[in-house]
Amino acid sequence: MKKRIWLPFSLVMLCGLVRARGESAASRKSESTPDAAYIDVAAGTLWTEPRIHRTIDTPSLLNPADLRLWISNMSVEDKLWLVGKLETQALFGNKVMILEIQDDWVKVAVEGEPTPRNELGYPGWLPKKQLTFNKRMQRKSDQPFALVKDKTTWLYHNKKLTKRFIEISFNTQLPVVNWVKNAVKVITPSGGKKWISAGSVNIYKSFSDIPKPSADDIIHTAEQFLGLPYLWSGMSGFGFDCSGFAHNIYKHHGIIIPRDASAQILKGKKVSKGDLQKGDLLFFAHQNGQGAVHHVGIYYGRDKMIHSPNSRSSIEILDDIWQSSYAPEYAGARRYLENK
Template identity: 75%
Template sequence: MKRRFWLPLSAAMLYGLIKIGRKNQPSGKLPLTAYIDVAAATLWTEPHIQRSIDTPSLLNPADIRTWINNMSVDDKLWLVGKLETQALYGNKVTILDKKGKWVKVAVEGEPTPRNELGYPGWLPKKQLAFSKLMHKSSDKSFAMVKDKTTWLYNNKKLTKPFIEISFNTQLPVVNWVKNAVLVLTPGNGRKWLSAGSVNIYKSINDIPKPSKEDIVDTAEKFLGLPYLWSGMSGFGFDCSGFTHNIYKHHGIIIPRDASAQILEGEAVEKGDLQKGDLLFFAHDSGKGAVHHVGMYYGNDKMIHSPNSKSSIEILDDVWHSSYAEDYAGARRYLKSK
């Protein structure tokens, strides 16, 4: 759902936040940038918000699959409004603040009106790595995970698993052989990936321009994946995390939240919808705050991540569903070839 809408920070406010971040650094001082050192770091609205059931998500390594699988529907509903977003292994973040063992960061590559540096939230400091080598490798070719999840390995033969990582994880490429790719990690040196689980690009601009069928085909990979409030990984998505990540996989960066996604792209009339267009739904019969986003699948169908009680699905007839009366419009982010 993720529908909050805040105004962008002014330059003066942004400078003030950076000063706060510097002021709150511990002895030895934290750098202003760091890298996510777990498969998917979960960012919270406040530091120290946790239950015992959330422990797997707060460790390093984090076990997001176990965390999600162990939660009941009520456990998942409790997270609503308490989580901000997630950031993937190797994702660069800017440090904004620190309280005890927690750090507030802005996630690069997750656009939001709330902060021009990226989506903000709190996570345990132990889930970050401060890697000069990752920084120096930012202009190298990178491997992008194309499967829902895949494994990093300690050896080229891919027989010694290290950690399971998510769809859309991007790591700098050091070398590759026929069946395996050697990549740089934030805090654990070099590891290996199966060549069949990734695409390799020289830069974001090297990602091929997708067709509308490409967008929908990628979305279909996640049918049955659990909904997770603020989810941004192949372990679980929320509604806007799903649409954001499908487009990001094809080199198109759109806002993180539905409330911002509806403000960008190209407006589309209902009669002109094509596969891959985003459909938005809002309170007060479509005139209020946006509460949901899905992707047009063609033939009046919608593929979407509905809510904490369900999983990613294809809705057969969106115009005769419970969403119909809340329809607020559609946006197109895919330009015609």
């Protein structure tokens, strides 16, 4: 039986659009609402407002959510409609803070997705049914965890890995209970203890114990997503937007960077065009590079860039940045890697 949190009532294709909407004075939770909850679906999709979705978005709003069905059913035009209506996504087991409640929708801030918009995390609305409050998850937050390294993988009911429970995403992080040769037992938000293939995860004692990556580590991790469809505000192995792609590749290697391109360009070490190294983030902006940042990619070396371009395409390696349509809008680069 799932323990859910029943809260009381109380073509623009550019993937780095600056989300400038601030938090209103009304964005606050009821005093009787739990401070924190956990995402109880493979990836909870956060909206700018409650109940603005279409019928075609229904698979993303259920519990369990079917993100693969949702994304595959959308045409390019359907995907473009999402621009400016979605905020971000939060993965299975991700802790969120409750900000506001409207009937069966909850506004949350996603822990681990830095943004200047809210110090608690990236804000947005999702259905209440996709949240759960689990004291065991909270108590085990400081113990070793399994970090998913595959694009997606399955959780199973049994250690033989024959009875599927739920498909989860790259970068999903779950507390570890035990492990055997081929399987790891983890705690889930509301489904009890489940098993995952040992080959699909890395196990760390803490986030700070994730090894510092080299530039090649960043590139190798990014390459596994080649061909993955773009999704506005996507933050999972089912679909990424440009800044979500960069954020997640770095997070997988223990480096937390801001969620949005417009904030990513303000952090890290500024790098000149002549000093670019693999793994650097490249930014592009309107008004010939002088306006609002709208895109970010990861420098691949030899004037190439791996990136998630827009709603009409998939993650790709751009062969020559400086001969492409992005060149006139180049706005600079930032380095988040330590020199090794």
